[in-house]
Amino acid sequence: MHPIEKKLQFKEGSCLLILNLPEPLAELVEAWSLVSVFQEKLPEDVNQADAMLVFVKKEEDVKAAAEVVNHHLPQDGLLWFSYPKKTSKRYTSEVTRDHGWEALTDIGLRPVRQVAIDDDWSALRWRPDPKA
Structure with missing residues (x-):
């Protein structure tokens, strides 16, 4: 098991959809x-992923991905959005830990955990908000 898989709490045999x-x-x-990793789309015989990892730099990326989340991730699915760290020398981003997530909060999600992917990327785990 790779340390990042453990950090992101992926389960053995899960179907993971990665965007961007x-x-x-x-x-x-x-x-x-x-x-099992699928990039950008699921195979035709798979309707939903067990987990999603979405890389974003702009609010439009978050908004576009929110639609995919609604269609391809069950309510109990594992959802991570990764964004460039403020300290990244390689990437710039208008999305930060505290800004740019309105499209996700609008569909009833809230951030519950943050981890580092590498020196450039952080990831936020999202779950349904019980108050929504």
Whole structure:
């Protein structure tokens, strides 16, 4: 098991849908052994993913991904949104830990955990908000 798989709480045999994977992270994802990884779309015979990892830099990215989440992730699915750290020298972002997530809060989600993917990317886990 790769340490990032453990950090992101992926379960063995899960179907993981990744959106907007940055090229420099492709090698990292290829090393993951617990999950079946699909990029950008699921195969025709799979309706929903067990988990999603979405990379975003702009609020429009979050908004577009929110629609995919609604269609391809069950309510109890594992959902992570990854965004560039403020300290990243490689990427700039209008999304931060505290800003840019309105599209997710609008569909009744709230952030519950934050982890580091690498020196450039952080990830926020999202779950249904019991108050929504």
